[in-house]
Structures are given as C-alpha cells and as structure tokens.
Amino acid sequence: xxxxxxxxxxxxTKYVMVESFEITPADLASRGYEISKGVMxxxxxxxxxxxxxxxxxxxxxxELRKIDPDHIFVKDRGFPPGDARRCRANLGGARPGYNGLExxxxxxxxxxxxxxxxxxxxxxxxxPPEDPLEHPLLxxxxxxxxxxxxxx
Amino acid sequence: xVKVFIYPATSLILSDMVARFGHTPLSSAIAxxxxxxxxxxxxxxxxxxxxxxxxxxxxxxxxxxAGVRGRMSLYGPMIEAAxxxxxxxxxxxxxxxxxxxxxxxxxxxxxxxxxxxxxxLNYPKNEDEGVKFVAAIKRFLTGLGAAK
Amino acid sequence: xxQPVRIAQLSCGPEYSGIQxxxxxxxxxxxxxIFFPDVALKDIRRDFDxxxxxxxxxxxxxxxxxxxxxxxxxxxxxxxxIATCFRCAEAAIVRNELRRYINEHSRLPVVSYSxxxxxxxxxxxxxxxxxxxxxxxxxxLARETQKGLTLGLDSGSATTxxxxxxxxxxxxTGWQPTTEVLKSANEVIAHALAEAxxxxxxxxxxxxxxxxxxxxxxxxxxDLIQEELTVNSKGAVYLAGRQHxxxxxxxxxxxxxxxxxxxxGIPGVFTMGGICAGASGRFLEMxxxxxxxxxxxxxxxxxxxxxxxxxxxSYCIVFGTQSLxxxxxxxxxxxxxxxxxxxxxxxxxxxxxxxEVDIKEPVIMVxxxxxxxxxxxxxxxxxxxxxVVPPYSQYIGAVGSALLASGFIKDD
Numbered sequence: 001x002x003x004x005x006x007x008x009x010x011x012x013t014k015y016v017m018v019e020s021f022e023i024t025p026a027d028l029a030s031r032g033y034e035i036s037k038g039v040m041x042x043x044x045x046x047x048x049x050x051x052x053x054x055x056x057x058x059x060x061x062x063e064l065r066k067i068d069p070d071h072i073f074v075k076d077r078g079f080p081p082g083d084a085r086r087c088r089a090n091l092g093g094a095r096p097g098y099n100g101l102e103x104x105x106x107x108x109x110x111x112x113x114x115x116x117x118x119x120x121x122x123x124x125x126x127x128p129p130e131d132p133l134e135h136p137l138l139x140x141x142x143x144x145x146x147x148x149x150x151x152x
Numbered sequence: 153x154v155k156v157f158i159y160p161a162t163s164l165i166l167s168d169m170v171a172r173f174g175h176t177p178l179s180s181a182i183a184x185x186x187x188x189x190x191x192x193x194x195x196x197x198x199x200x201x202x203x204x205x206x207x208x209x210x211x212x213x214x215x216x217x218a219g220v221r222g223r224m225s226l227y228g229p230m231i232e233a234a235x236x237x238x239x240x241x242x243x244x245x246x247x248x249x250x251x252x253x254x255x256x257x258x259x260x261x262x263x264x265x266x267x268x269x270x271x272x273l274n275y276p277k278n279e280d281e282g283v284k285f286v287a288a289i290k291r292f293l294t295g296l297g298a299a300k
Numbered sequence: 301x302x303q304p305v306r307i308a309q310l311s312c313g314p315e316y317s318g319i320q321x322x323x324x325x326x327x328x329x330x331x332x333x334i335f336f337p338d339v340a341l342k343d344i345r346r347d348f349d350x351x352x353x354x355x356x357x358x359x360x361x362x363x364x365x366x367x368x369x370x371x372x373x374x375x376x377x378x379x380x381x382i383a384t385c386f387r388c389a390e391a392a393i394v395r396n397e398l399r400r401y402i403n404e405h406s407r408l409p410v411v412s413y414s415x416x417x418x419x420x421x422x423x424x425x426x427x428x429x430x431x432x433x434x435x436x437x438x439x440x441l442a443r444e445t446q447k448g449l450t451l452g453l454d455s456g457s458a459t460t461x462x463x464x465x466x467x468x469x470x471x472x473t474g475w476q477p478t479t480e481v482l483k484s485a486n487e488v489i490a491h492a493l494a495e496a497x498x499x500x501x502x503x504x505x506x507x508x509x510x511x512x513x514x515x516x517x518x519x520x521x522x523d524l525i526q527e528e529l530t531v532n533s534k535g536a537v538y539l540a541g542r543q544h545x546x547x548x549x550x551x552x553x554x555x556x557x558x559x560x561x562x563x564x565g566i567p568g569v570f571t572m573g574g575i576c577a578g579a580s581g582r583f584l585e586m587x588x589x590x591x592x593x594x595x596x597x598x599x600x601x602x603x604x605x606x607x608x609x610x611x612x613x614s615y616c617i618v619f620g621t622q623s624l625x626x627x628x629x630x631x632x633x634x635x636x637x638x639x640x641x642x643x644x645x646x647x648x649x650x651x652x653x654x655x656e657v658d659i660k661e662p663v664i665m666v667x668x669x670x671x672x673x674x675x676x677x678x679x680x681x682x683x684x685x686x687x688v689v690p691p692y693s694q695y696i697g698a699v700g701s702a703l704l705a706s707g708f709i710k711d712d
Contacts, residue, residue, distance in 0.1 A: 129284040
C-alpha cells in the first residue's frame with residue numbers, strides 16, 4: 001500500500017443547486033464569479049460546486065441564496081470539484097450518489113412550493129404531515145370492500 | 153447551532169433545510185471529507201481503508217459484513233455527536249453511502265435509541281405535502297434553537 | 301498499446317470495505333479496466349421492478365439495473381465482475397441471480413466474488429486474468445486440435461506437470477511435487493522431453509499455467525502464459541471429448557478449488573475457492589499420511605469404506621484431521637476414515653463452490669485429485685450424476701497449455 005497525501009486540506013466544498021424556471025445554473029455561476037474573490041467555482045448542469053475556506057464558501061452561498069431563496073438548495077460535498085475519484089469520465093458512469101440526488105431533485109418543486117407558502121404564512125398554522133411511524137387507520141372504502149368480499 | 157443528524161445522510165433536502173434554518177447538518181459528505189483530507193494509506197475512491205471496517209466493530213460484530221462495518225465507521229461517531237435528528241422514513245432510493253439496507257436499519261435503530269429531539273417524516277408527494285413537510289421541519293428546527 | 305478490457309463492476313460494499321482499489325489494481329495488472337455502467341434513476345426504477353427481486357438495499361437495486369443495461373446492450377462491456385460483502389444474505393441472493401441472468405442472456409464472461417476487508421488484489425488476480433483472457437482470446441480459446449510439436453507446463457502449488465504433444469497426441473509427460481518452482485519445472489520438462497524422444501530445440505511453441513506461470517514462463521521463454529481457469533477448462537473438454545455444448549469442470553487443487561461452467565470450451569461463469577485448506581487436495585494428502593498410505597492408495601482404500609460411519613463435523617484442515625485421528629482411536633477402520641475424508645472435501649466443494657455455478661452435464665473432474673476414486677465417487681453421489689474423469693486428467697493444465705500454445709506456431 002502506498003501513502004496518501006491529501007489535497008485541499010482544511011477546505012470545504014458545497015453544491016449549490018437551482019430548481020427554477022427563472023434562474024439557470026449559468027445565472028448562478030455569473031453571480032458566483034462576481035463575488036468569488038478567487039474561491040474555486042465550477043459550473044455543472046444542475047448548479048455550482050464551490051470550494052474554499054469555510055467562511056469564504058459560506059459567504060458566497062449566503063449571497064447566492066439571496067438571488068432566489070426558495071429555489072436554491074445547498075449541500076456539503078466530501079470531494080473537491082472535479083476530483084478524479086468521483087468523476088463520471090473516470091468511473092464510466094455516475095457515482096451512485098448521483099442517482100440519489102436525481103431522486104431528490106424530483107422532490108424539490110414541492111419543497112420550493114412549501115418554502116414559498118411559508119414566506120407568507122406562519123408555519124405554526126400548518127397541520128403536521130402524516131406520522132410515518134403511525135399505521136394509518138383502515139380506509140373506509142377498503143373496509144367496505146372487505147365486508148363485501150366476506151358476504152359474497 | 154445544534155448538530156442535526158440527517159437521514160438519509162446524503163440528503164440534499166435535509167442538508168439544506170438544517171443549514172437554512174440555522175443549524176449544522178451531520179451528513180455523509182462531512183464524514184467523507186474528513187477521510188479524504190486526512191493523510192494515511194492510499195485507498196481510493198473514498199479513502200476508506202480496510203481499517204475502517206475494523207473500527208466499525210464498535211457498532212457491529214465481526215460476523216456483520218465488512219460493508220456494514222465500514223459504513224458504521226462513518227456514521228457511528230456522527231450519531232454519537234448528534235444533538236437532534238431528522239429522519240425521512242421512505243428513503244428507498246438513496247444510493248452509495250446510504251446504499252446498504254442493513255446499515256440503514258442499524259443507523260435508524262441507534263438514532264431511535266438516543267434521547268434527543270427527533271422528527272420523522274416521509275418525502276412529500278405533492279405540493280400540499282410539501283408545505284406540511286417544510287413547515288414541520290421549520291417548526292422542529294426553530295424549536296431546537298429556542299431550547300439551546 | 302492494446303485497449304484495456306472493459307470490466308463492468310456490479311457491486312455493493314467494496315468502497316466501504318476499503319477494497320475497491322484492490323479490485324481496480326487486480327484488473328489493471330491483467331490489462332483490464334473496471335467501470336460502472338451508467339444508468340439513470342428512471343432505469344433503476346423500471347429495471348428493478350422488471351427483474352422482480354424485491355431487495356431493500358439501494359445499491360443492490362442499482363446493481364440489478366446495471367446488469368440489465370449490460371444484457372440489453374445499452375452499456376457495452378467485455379466482462380462482468382460481481383462483488384458483494386461476504387456474509388450478506390441479501391447480497392448473496394442478488395449476486396447469484398445476476399450471475400445466472402447475465403450468463404443466460406448474454407455472452408459476457410462473469411465472475412462473482414464475496415469479499416471481506418482482507419481481500420487483496422492478489423486474491424482477485426487469477427479471476428480477473430481469466431475474465432480478460434476470455435474477452436481477449438476468444439479466437440485462441442476456440443482452438444480444438446493441437447498441431448505441431450508443443451510443450452505445456454503447469455506449475456501448481458502442490459505439483460508441477462509437463463506434457464509434450466505432437467499432432468493432437470500426448471507423447472511425453474513429467475510430474476513431480478513442487479519444491480523449488482524453477483527446478484521442479486526444469487526436471488518435469490526434461491522428463492517429458494525424454495519420454496517423447498525430442499529435444500527442447502525441436503519444440504515449436506510453449507505454454508505455461510498455474511501459480512508459477514509467470515516465473516517459469518519468463519524463464520523458459522513461453523509463447524503463452526495463461527491462468528489455469530481458462531486453460532484447465534479447455535484441457536478438460538478437450539480430453540473428455542466434450543468441446544461442444546455445455547460442461548462443468550471441477551478441479552480440486554492443492555491450494556484452491558475451481559468450479560467452471562463452460563460453453564463450447566469457453567468458461568462462462570467460474571468460482572475459485574481458497575479460504576480453507578480443509579476443502580483441498582492438501583487435506584487428502586494429510587489424511588493419506590496419517591493413514592500410512594501413499595496418496596495413490598487413498599482412492600482404492602476409501603472405496604472399500606463407508607464415510608458415514610465416521611463423524612466429521614469440521615471443515616477446518618486442523619480440526620478435520622483431529623476428527624479422523626479421534627475416529628481411528630475410537631476404532632474406526634482406515635477404509636471408513638479414508639472415505640469420510642473424501643466425502644468431507646467433496647461436500648465442502650459442493651456447498652461452497654458449486655452453488656456459485658450452474659451444474660450442467662457432463663461434469664468433468666480434473667487435476668491430481670480426480671485420480672482419487674473415493675473423491676470422484678463422493679462428488680458423483682452429491683451431484684447425482686456420473687462424473688467424467690478424462691485420461692491424463694492430472695496433466696490437465698499442461699495439456700491445455702500445450703493445446704493452446706499450438707496457436708502460436710508460426711506458419712511457414
């Protein structure tokens with residue numbers, strides 16, 4: 001086994017994704033470059049990957065969020081941008097995490113809608129979602145079906 | 153700022169919500185970053201070496217597959233550090249770091265065992281559920297801020 | 301520089317067990333390149349439902365979708381490597397079903413492996429080499445007759461074998477226990493040449509296989525250096541006269557066992573076991589020694605005994621031998637003990653290796669252990685079939701090498 005010398009030590013990397021009809025990743029990127037002050041910003045098909053010192057990255061992320069707070073989403077990334085170990089070009093296919101991201105991207109419109117509604121409405125007035133741990137009561141139509149099945 | 157463990161730990165949505173409402177998300181990326189930024193023996197792609205499954209013995213016995221123990225070496229310390237947790241229960245399509253059902257069962261169990269504030273949800277399936285989902289998370293996270 | 305052989309990896313867990321780089325390394329060493337078939341989320345959802353195996357682990361769902369993409373030709377590959385965690389039941393089911401599915405629906409060679417955090421590239425090397433050989437040398441493996449004057453050498457972990465062949469006939473053989481790899485090789489070659497009545501200079505092409513293939517191959521300037529999985533399959537179907545259609549080749553070696561599912565002489569699915577010496581020829585050697593007989597006498601002795609009369613509760617070579625010693629001390633006959641040892645090895649190979657390949661008749665047993673009748677008998681009982689042991693079965697690797705090496709003879 002050979003020794004491993006890490007790069008980008010002490011830096012953080014974040015994904016900034018955009019889920020919007022009005023703003024494109026390119027818009028996000030051009031704003032990002034304006035305020036980057038040398039922080040590494042890489043454009044991807046769904047948004048940006050930003051790498052640098054934590055304070056710097058946080059500053060840029062906060063600025064970018066302002067563009068469209070309800071449609072911009074941010075997540076940490078373990079690897080710096082373009083790392084060969086995670087790059088699709090080197091692996092022959094997307095890393096497995098990508099498909100998970102793909103799934104959550106399909107949920108983002110509901111989240112954006114939720115954020116928009118809550119900009120105007122107090123969250124305390126919204127009823128709680130279904131508790132996933134509680135088994136739902138037997139649906140009345142299903143009960144009727146069961147009764148009918150028994151009788152016939 | 154409260155350290156909030158998120159499940160799935162790879163979730164963009166939960167990671168964003170936790171940070172957006174003022175707390176620190178504990179996610180897979182943090183654990184992977186720690187490994188790839190630490191010098192040691194070369195073990196691409198994730199810099200998880202054969203030592204990690206051995207460290208995982210703290211959470212799972214030796215007859216448990218190496219992949220479970222290796223993953224637990226990422227999540228075990230994070231669950232121990234967690235001060236709150238948000239769990240999405242129907243996360244059936246979280247791959248990679250969350251790609252092993254047995255590990256995921258153990259993670260959920262350990263989080264449930266812990267006496268910390270928890271919020272359990274399903275993914276929203278329409279706009280109405282989206283509103284309830286975000287509202288529940290906002291209430292939960294705002295409440296944490298007040299508690300601290 | 302030739303293009304690397306593209307090996308598609310279907311897996312769950314290697315990155316988290318710290319062994320992904322060992323897999324990459326093993327592939328690279330034999331001119332292969334590991335890649336991950338690219339699928340989209342919609343493919344995963346559709347194909348997972350279509351396949352119908354309702355597993356929980358997302359990475360196994362992904363593996364299923366990737367396998368279907370390979371079989372349907374949406375992603376191109378030369379070979380498939382399936383790897384999941386050792387001791388994971390869910391993954392073992394998926395591994396087996398995917399291996400079977402790919403084998404039945406495509407021509408892609410497949411090897412499946414269950415790893416632990418201790419798996420190294422060395423362990424994977426022979427398997428990867430077989431994958432790249434099948435992908436690269438299909439034309440060579442299609443050879444059905446030996447021509448000219450060729451030499452084949454099998455430098456195995458326990459014994460070294462050589463044969464000289466001329467015009468599709470074996471004309472000289474050499475055999476001895478492996479001591480110093482090169483010395484043993486030179487001696488068996490000298491013996492085979494003398495028996496054939498030819499000199500080294502007359503030999504037109506040379507092939508080597510077995511553990512010592514690289515070392516010996518380099519030393520004797522071999523034209524073909526090839527792992528024993530493909531060579532032995534080829535040798536087995538050639539000697540058994542079953543070059544067309546399906547066959548299953550079982551080779552219980554000195555250090556590891558091979559079970560190979562063959563179609564038209566080319567391996568489709570194969571496994572190699574080597575974790576426990578209790579399932580190897582070495583255990584039978586120890587048994588013979590303890591019984592005070594030559595290994596050649598163990599077979600006839602065991603045929604006179606009843607293995608069921610001796611309790612054998614361990615697969616371990618140490619505890620297994622202990623059981624035999626205890627049985628002898630308790631008054632069991634040497635015949636029964638010999639039969640029990642044969643049954644134990646056969647059963648272990650059956651349980652550990654043969655579950656990973658689809659058994660299709662004829663079942664051909666090769667290698668030195670195929671000369672132990674008791675072992676062949678026990679395997680036949682377990683598989684409920686008549687096992688074929690071809691002539692010269694102990695020279696299988698050497699014969700396969702001599703046969704394939706004739707593809708390297710330059711036409712005048």
